[in-house]
Amino acid sequence: xxxxxxxxxxxxxxxxxxxxxxxxxxxxxxxxxxxxxxxxxxxxxxxxxxxxxxxxxxxxxxxxxxxxxxxxxxxxxxxxxxxxxxxxxxxxxxxxxxxxxxxxxxxxxxxxxxxxxxxxxxxxxxxxxxxxxxxxxxxxxxxxxxxxxxxxxxxxxxxxxxxxxxxxxxxxxxxxxxxxxxxxxxxxxxxxxxxxxxxxxxxxxxxxxxxxxxxxxxxxxxxxxxxxxxxxxxxxxxxxxxxxxxxxxxx
Amino acid sequence: xxxxxxxxxxxxxxxxxxxxxxxxxxxxxxxxxxxxxxxxxxxxxxxxxxxxxxxxxxxxxxxxxxxxxxxxxxxxxxxxxxxxxxxxxxxxxxxxxxxxxxxxxxxxxxxxxxxxxxxxxxxxxxxxxxxxxxxxxxxxxxxxxxxxxxxxxxxxxxxxxxxxxxxxxxxxxxxxxxxxxxxxxxxxxxxxxxxxxxxxxxxxxxxxxxxxxxxxxxxxxxxxxxxxxxxxxxxxxxxxxxxxxxxxxxxxxxxxxxxxxxxxxxxxxx
Numbered sequence: 001x002x003x004x005x006x007x008x009x010x011x012x013x014x015x016x017x018x019x020x021x022x023x024x025x026x027x028x029x030x031x032x033x034x035x036x037x038x039x040x041x042x043x044x045x046x047x048x049x050x051x052x053x054x055x056x057x058x059x060x061x062x063x064x065x066x067x068x069x070x071x072x073x074x075x076x077x078x079x080x081x082x083x084x085x086x087x088x089x090x091x092x093x094x095x096x097x098x099x100x101x102x103x104x105x106x107x108x109x110x111x112x113x114x115x116x117x118x119x120x121x122x123x124x125x126x127x128x129x130x131x132x133x134x135x136x137x138x139x140x141x142x143x144x145x146x147x148x149x150x151x152x153x154x155x156x157x158x159x160x161x162x163x164x165x166x167x168x169x170x171x172x173x174x175x176x177x178x179x180x181x182x183x184x185x186x187x188x189x190x191x192x193x194x195x196x197x198x199x200x201x202x203x204x205x206x207x208x209x210x211x212x213x214x215x216x217x218x219x220x221x222x223x224x225x226x227x228x229x230x231x232x233x234x235x236x237x238x239x240x241x242x243x244x245x246x247x248x249x250x251x
Numbered sequence: 252x253x254x255x256x257x258x259x260x261x262x263x264x265x266x267x268x269x270x271x272x273x274x275x276x277x278x279x280x281x282x283x284x285x286x287x288x289x290x291x292x293x294x295x296x297x298x299x300x301x302x303x304x305x306x307x308x309x310x311x312x313x314x315x316x317x318x319x320x321x322x323x324x325x326x327x328x329x330x331x332x333x334x335x336x337x338x339x340x341x342x343x344x345x346x347x348x349x350x351x352x353x354x355x356x357x358x359x360x361x362x363x364x365x366x367x368x369x370x371x372x373x374x375x376x377x378x379x380x381x382x383x384x385x386x387x388x389x390x391x392x393x394x395x396x397x398x399x400x401x402x403x404x405x406x407x408x409x410x411x412x413x414x415x416x417x418x419x420x421x422x423x424x425x426x427x428x429x430x431x432x433x434x435x436x437x438x439x440x441x442x443x444x445x446x447x448x449x450x451x452x453x454x455x456x457x458x459x460x461x462x463x464x465x466x467x468x469x470x471x472x473x474x475x476x477x478x479x480x481x482x483x484x485x486x487x488x489x490x491x492x493x494x495x496x497x498x499x500x501x502x503x504x505x506x507x508x509x510x511x512x513x514x515x516x517x518x519x520x521x
Contacts, residue, residue, distance in 0.1 A: 006364045010353065017352045017393075086348025089314055090409070093342040094365040095334040251315050 003096040007104025008111070014078055015112055025072035025116060029065035030123065036061045040186060051188045053217040059129045062120070063212035064185050066141075067205065069116045070149035071176040075105045076156035080166045092250070102243040105157060106150045113149030117142040129216065137215040140225060144215075147232040148208050152176065154239025161246040179205045207231040259326040261417050261448035262288040262311065266320035269306050280306040282472035283320070288450060288465075290416070293443050295463030296452045299507055303472040304452045305345065308421050311450070312342045325416040338366070341410030341418045341447075345425065347402045351395035355386055355405050358394065359412060366413035373412075380408035384438060400431030407438060417448045425454060436462060456499040466499075468506045476506040 015022055041057040052060055082088040091101055121131065121141060131138045159172040182199045183206045189197055200206045211228020214221045267284040270277050281303040288294045298304045309315035311322050313333040322329045325339035350358060356377050363373030381390045384404035389397060397405065403423060410418055423439075424432040432455075439462060443449050453459055459466050460480050468476040476483055483502045487493070491505075503509075 003365055006361060010350070010357075010361055013357070014350070014352045082350070085351070086344055086346030087350050088348070089344055089346075090342070090348040090362075091365070092314055093312055093337055093340075094362070095337040095367075096365050 001100075001103075004100040004103035004107060007091075007100060008107030011075065011078065011105050011108030012111060015074065015108065018074070021074045021077075022112070025069050025074075025112075026119060028072065029069040029120060032068055033058065033061055033065040033124075036064070036186070044187075051191075051217075053132065055130065055132075055217060056128060058124065058127060059216050060213065062124050062129055062216055063209045064180065064183075066117055066120055066145040066212055067148055067180060067209060068176070069120055070113050070145050071152040071173070071180075073109045073112065073149055073153040073156065075109050075153045076160040076169045076173075077166055079105065079157055079160045080164065080169055083160070083164050084166075092247070098247040099240070099244050101247055102154075102157065102240060106153060106240070109149050109153040110146045113146030114142055116149075117145035131216055132218055133215045133220045137220060140220075141212060141215045144208065144211055144225075144228055144232060147229070147236060151232055151235045151239055154236060154243060158239065158242050158246055161243060161250065179203060182206075183209050185209070204231045204235060259323070260287050261290045261292065262286055262294070262322075262324055262450055264307075264311065264320065264322040267307065267310060267317065267322055268319040269303075269310055269315065270318045279472055281310070281469075284469065284472075284474055286467065286474075288448060290448050291443070291446060292464045293439070293449045293451065293462050295459035295466035296450065296469065297454075297456065297459055297466055297503060298452075298469035299509070300454075302469045302507075304469055305421055307469065308344075308419055308450070308452060312340060312419050313337055314342075314344075338413065339416045341413070341415035343403075343406045343410040343418075343420050343423060345421045347399075347406040349394050349402055349406060349409070352393060354391050354393055355381065355397070355401075356390040358405065359409055362409045362412045368413075376412055380411060383411070383441070384408045385434075398431075400427050400434065403427060403431065403435060404438065407435070407442075411442065411447075415447065417450060418442065420449065420451045422452055422454060424458060432458070456503055460499045468503060470507045476502065 037056075037058045044052060044057045044060070046052045046054060046056050079088070082091070121138065131141060133140070156169060156173055160169045163169060182196070182203045184192060184200055189200055189206065189210070192200060207227045208231055211225050214224040264284055264286040267281055268279075269281040270279055284303070284307055296304055296307065306315065310317050311324060311329060313329050313336055317330050324336050327336040327339055329336040353361070359377035359380055360373045363376045364370070368376060381387045384407060386401060386405060386408070389401060394402065394405065407420070407423065420439075424435050427435065436458070439449060439451070451463065463480065465477070465479050466483070467474050478486070480499055484497050484499065487497045487502050487505055
């Protein structure tokens with residue numbers, strides 16, 4: 001674990017020294033939040049829209065922005081740089097567990113995820129969004145968003161390890177958009193058309209989004225929260241195992 | 252008892268083979284390499300581009316799987332116990348694998364931590380190595396601002412952080428200006444003087460002649476010559492009945508089936 005932590009610190013230094021890679025991950029989700037609220041807020045007035053639980057439409061949209069921010073991690077592109085520059089081989093030539101190489105990157109992504117989610121939620125508070133589940137809910141919100149950052153970074157790392165190409169890795173990241181839009185992104189699941197409802201039910205992102213949304217709009221609804229955390233934790237472990245396997249078989 | 256006093260070679264490979272699949276084709280990059288390198292030697296591994304030098308080094312350093320054959324470094328089987336083998340060897344590959352966003356000191360401390368040193372031990376070791384490769388003044392600058400020679404020296408230092416028994420260097424002076432190359436040579440002599448075995452691949456025959464106790468020439472995945480530079484030159488002089496001693500360039504060209512044409516090197520059919 002020590003080695004994973006020192007590699008995590010190195011990845012955090014890398015991120016800190018490349019602010020130009022970090023800033024869009026805050027700006028783009030905010031942009032989507034503003035645009036989506038601007039386009040749909042009048043359709044869903046808070047006083048007559050039951051699923052908003054008395055809040056504005058921005059509160060309903062905030063989870064989408066949190067997930068979007070969590071899916072913009074740069075770990076995979078930094079890994080491709082390591083591979084192309086030879087530093088990845090330097091790490092492989094050390095006697096550390098292969099898990100540590102992956103975990104180092106994921107630890108850094110989780111820290112960045114916590115910071116980004118905190119910044120987004122605090123900005124949301126400034127614009128009138130409140131976290132109905134209180135301080136504990138706020139912490140769970142931030143941790144779940146960070147956990148999703150780990151899951152999606154794990155997916156992107158696996159693409160980087162498989163393709164060793166920045167272009168392919170960048171393109172693979174776009175898969176998040178269909179995943180994000182096949183969710184109850186604009187309205188709750190029960191208001192979707194039947195085909196969309198089926199697609200959203202099959203999409204694991206739905207359960208993370210619904211957990212995040214419940215924390216913002218409702219009190220602590222443990223059934224939804226546990227679903228979200230379970231989906232993210234299982235996918236996180238799958239991604240970790242996949243990446244370790246890819247590094248072990250890396251030639 | 253160390254591997255050397257135990258009668259084991261610093262590097263020993265038998266029947267080392269590497270095949271790659273490329274669609275339906277199988278590429279035989281290395282076709283059966285045998286090596287025996289004694290502790291304390293500087294061993295030069297030469298060959299034309301694509302001959303199998305780097306592939307052999309990558310197999311010996313656990314970075315590439317071995318199709319068949321066995322390889323031991325400092326008495327440790329690199330395929331069966333790669334982590335133990337990694338503790339015994341230092342590796343500096345062709346690309347000078349460094350992280351440009353870190354400082355030289357950060358890179359060395361991190362490397363030390365990955366080899367199990369405590370934070371204080373890693374900091375002390377980094378200081379020693381920065382002095383060894385004369386990079387104290389640039390230690391706290393980011394690596395992206397280093398010159399090619401500085402990067403090579405830092406890469407060399409990072410390969411030495413855990414005081415390895417065997418140091419693998421894949422073309423350590425390629426792309427360096429003559430002054431930087433001489434500096435690296437001096438450092439290699441110093442490192443070898445402390446007892447570290449050095450396995451060196453190089454494109455520069457003068458470098459091999461200056462530094463290496465023994466050399467092997469690989470061509471098309473097979474070792475075609477092996478011996479001390481003096482032995483190899485004497486063998487060529489005798490076989491070709493030459494009037495004067497040939498150079499190591501002549502030995503190389505003879506071994507790889509290439510010949511000089513109007514100052515250039517050209518391949519001949521065999």
